[in-house]
Amino acid sequence: MRADVVVVGLGTIGALTLAELSAVPGRKVVGVERFGPVHSHGAFTGESRVFRTAVHEGERYVPALLEARRLWKSLGAQVGRSLLLETGVLSIGPSGSAAIETTASEAQRFSLPHEALDHAELHRRYPQHDLDSDDVGFLDLLGGGLRPELAVLSGLEIASANGAEIAVRSPATAIEHRGDAVAVITAEGEIVADRVVVCAGSWAGELLPQLAGLLRVTPLSLTWFAPHQIDRFSPDRFPVFLRDRGGAHLFGVPTLDGFSIKASAGELWGNYASLGESPKEVDLPTLEHIARTASWFLPDLNPEPVRVSMHYDAYASDRVPIIDSSDDGRLTVVAGLSGHGFKFAPIFSRWAARLALGELPDGYDPLVYGLDAHRSCEPASSQIPCGA
Ligand SMILES: Cc1cc2nc3c(=O)[nH]c(=O)nc-3n(C[C@H](O)[C@H](O)[C@H](O)COP(=O)(O)OP(=O)(O)OC[C@H]3O[C@@H](n4cnc5c(N)ncnc54)[C@H](O)[C@@H]3O)c2cc1C
Known part of the structure; x- marks a missing residue:
């Protein structure tokens, strides 16, 4: 199969990224998920997530959280669900x-x-x-509070309504760069795309060798x-x-x-x-x-x-999410949301979609979120509880 963009992993970030990418008519967007749609194995499960704006390291996060809050409310209004309590x-x-x-x-x-x-x-x-x-x-x-399962469901519904193809129970086993394209290999065959976004949560390190040692x-x-x-x-x-x-x-x-x-x-x-x-x-x-x-x-x-x-x-290791694209822009990865990433999901998804389209998103700093920044970082000294 051939596609413009493939999103691998339809959990928190993947479902919303798929919705975002599918919004442009005429673009062939495909989502690939290892389990069924909105399953019980992802980092998004457990009924609710804490959303707060007054957080540590405010400089880095508060503006993104204020924008995320606006996007959560707008997504809720779009699907007719109360996603933010x-x-x-x-x-x-x-x-x-x-x-x-x-x-x-x-x-x-x-x-x-x-x-x-x-x-x-x-x-x-x-x-x-x-x-x-x-x-x-x-x-x-x-x-x-946020409603995570409903948020993922909402992302998939929007993507589906926009015409995205969704392949569930279809784990990607490898991602291969092939000249001017990227192939996503699954048991059913391969999907060759101009661009691929990988948001595979706890499985990301197994799928992408470039994340080895970082997660x-x-x-x-x-x-x-x-x-x-x-x-x-x-x-x-x-x-x-x-x-x-x-x-x-x-x-x-x-x-x-x-x-x-x-x-x-x-x-x-x-x-x-x-x-x-x-x-x-x-x-x-x-x-x-x-x-x-x-x-x-x-x-x-x-x-x-x-x-x-x-x-x-x-x-x-520093609890800062990894959000980056390969040098040729064909492979984008979002990983390592580190127990506090749900609240940012609409923003990180938007950044992932823009990066996949070769744009530099507003508010995104490669020196903070990029792979090189993570390769040189010191491990966090404290264990901050999830939701913080
Ligand atoms: C218990 C708990 C409490 C938390 N509390 C908070 C909180 O209060 N506030 C907050 O902001 N954050 C919180 N977080 C963090 C937040 O929920 C996670 O950081 C976020 O959900 C991670 O999203 P993700 O997209 O990376 O992973 P996921 O949502 O897990 O999505 C990954 C998806 O990729 C799929 N996948 C994996 N491998 C493949 C493959 N090879 N092929 C196809 N599909 C694949 C998976 O099946 C899954 O659907 C909490 C996390 C946990 C676990």
């Missing part, structure tokens, strides 16, 4: 702690709408949280708990939250299913060369520890998870 993101921690101070200073620096809550106000507004006497709150009013697969677990009084945990009363207390971390999302809330410790389960080697389950002692932490922070939770799942993401 506008609950705000509540950070809770000891007064003067790094998590609170950094968030507050980035919000002030970029004039992001926010509310600083002293201890009394925090307790009055959010009595669901058990607090220490020095705990204060910071509400990022532009933050909230590792990190398993992350998620847990859900049933509150006794679920009405206190609805999106209008209980914002998405991030908390640090006594050396423990917990983040969570209000109820989306009417009986449970996500409350997760953001556990990272080590680094692996491939997904095949990664652990598949959360062990019981860790689960008991997470349950104790969750019901300590939120006493209304029944102290036993009603749902537990293990997920995987590709991490770059």
